Each structure stands twice: as C-alpha cells, then as structure tokens.
Amino acid sequence: MNKIALTEKFALFSEYWSPKIVGELNGQSIKLAKFKGEFVWHKHDNEDELFFVVSGMLTIEFRDKTVTLNKDEFIIVPKGVEHKPFAEDEVLVMLFEPATTLNTGDTRNELTKDELDRI
Amino acid sequence: MNKIALTEKFALFSEYWSPKIVGELNGQSIKLAKFKGEFVWHKHDNEDELFFVVSGMLTIEFRDKTVTLNKDEFIIVPKGVEHKPFAEDEVLVMLFEPATTLNTGDTRNELTKDELDRI
Numbered sequence: 001m002n003k004i005a006l007t008e009k010f011a012l013f014s015e016y017w018s019p020k021i022v023g024e025l026n027g028q029s030i031k032l033a034k035f036k037g038e039f040v041w042h043k044h045d046n047e048d049e050l051f052f053v054v055s056g057m058l059t060i061e062f063r064d065k066t067v068t069l070n071k072d073e074f075i076i077v078p079k080g081v082e083h084k085p086f087a088e089d090e091v092l093v094m095l096f097e098p099a100t101t102l103n104t105g106d107t108r109n110e111l112t113k114d115e116l117d118r119i
Numbered sequence: 120m121n122k123i124a125l126t127e128k129f130a131l132f133s134e135y136w137s138p139k140i141v142g143e144l145n146g147q148s149i150k151l152a153k154f155k156g157e158f159v160w161h162k163h164d165n166e167d168e169l170f171f172v173v174s175g176m177l178t179i180e181f182r183d184k185t186v187t188l189n190k191d192e193f194i195i196v197p198k199g200v201e202h203k204p205f206a207e208d209e210v211l212v213m214l215f216e217p218a219t220t221l222n223t224g225d226t227r228n229e230l231t232k233d234e235l236d237r238i
Contacts, residue, residue: 001181001186001194001195001196001197001200002186002194003186003187003188003192003193003194004192004193004194005189005191005192006191006192006193007191023169023193023195024195025167025168025169025195025197025215025216026147026166026167026216026217028145028147028215030169030193030195030215047145048144048145049144050142050144050149054191062120067120067121067122068122069122070124072124072125072126072173073122073123073124073125074122074123074125074142074149075120075121075122075123076120076123076142076143076144076149077120078120078144081120096144096147096149096215097144097145098145
C-alpha cells in the first residue's frame, strides 16, 4: 500500500489514447491517459465513466452538446451515452471506471486497447 | 450530465470531516471533504477507499507506517486496514469509494455522518 503521485506516473509514458492502470479498488480501476487530437465516437453499454482533468483542456462531444473540462474538473458519462473526446493540445486525464471498461467501448478500431499496462 | 468543478464545490461548505457527495457512478460515490486536525482510528470492513489530495497535505497513519500525501497524490486503503487521517492545516480531499461507505467505518462517535449531503 503506497501512495501514487500522478506527476511521476504521467512521466512514465508518452503515447496518446492508451490508458494505464495506476490503481484498483472495489472492482473499479483508476487509469491515467494522455489525449491529443480526436478520438472516436463510442459508448459503454454497461459502465459509467468518469473523466477528471489533471492538466490541460479536454473537450467531450455528445450528440446533443459539447462539454469542455479544465484542470480539477470532471464529468461522469453514464452508460449508453455516446461520446467523443477531443483535445486540441495534450491533456492529462484520470479515469475512474469499472475494470472491465474497454477504451473504445462498442467501437473496435486501431485505437482499441484490449490489454492495459499497469504502471 | 454536467461537469463538476472541484473549486466551485469546495466553496459551498466549510465544515471539516463531513464528506459531500458530488458524483455517483457504478455504485461508487465521489465525495469531497475538508479535513483539519485528527480523525479517529477506523477501518471499513467491506470497502476499499481512495483518498486523493486536491490541495494541502494529508497524513494517514496506519498501524505500521505513516503516509503523507500532497496535491495530485492518492492512496488506496484496502478494506479491513485500520487508518487515521490527520491534517495539520486544512486539506481538500476527493474520495472514491462505494456509496455505502460510512466515514468512520467500524467506529461510531460524534464524527459519524450517517447521511451525506449531495452538493
């Protein structure tokens, strides 16, 4: 049982759209990710997903609106809700979601990560 | 579905050791709390608990060690592990834990909060 410093963990990887597991509790995972550019439209049929911005600015498009998140802001995307993350510049994000959550949800493409590293 | 800005939420309350619910997902709650001074020794028999420091410095005593957390650092306290939070000065904390988690765990005293406000 050790503390996790986000700054140290973010220094360990540079690839975008590739969440890393940094903690697990109650069947949920804490993941860190760097986003830049445009992701794909997708939804998670069974999992609510929390995006917390650690640094930078994250835009999430929904079918009916767009939400922009800055540092120390979060949003909970309920299961079944289509969303598309976008970041003009690099953004550092902490995700809180069930361990079973696939990054691209119901959409499979070259961005899909079936196995996540634990860092 | 709206974004939550931690700064705005923390401005809504001032009492210490009284977590407020700011989000819920997958049976888990996101809670914000202000700590200052010494809490009580306790454990949660069924829930792992995550403490994330938003601002300030949080010390958590365990029976075999003491961990100090600064901004953007977190620790996961596994179920069954006795702990006692302490903060010399005010610290702002975000908690991730099951909705069922009682703040004082297996210890009931004047700090116990059976009903949490949602802000």
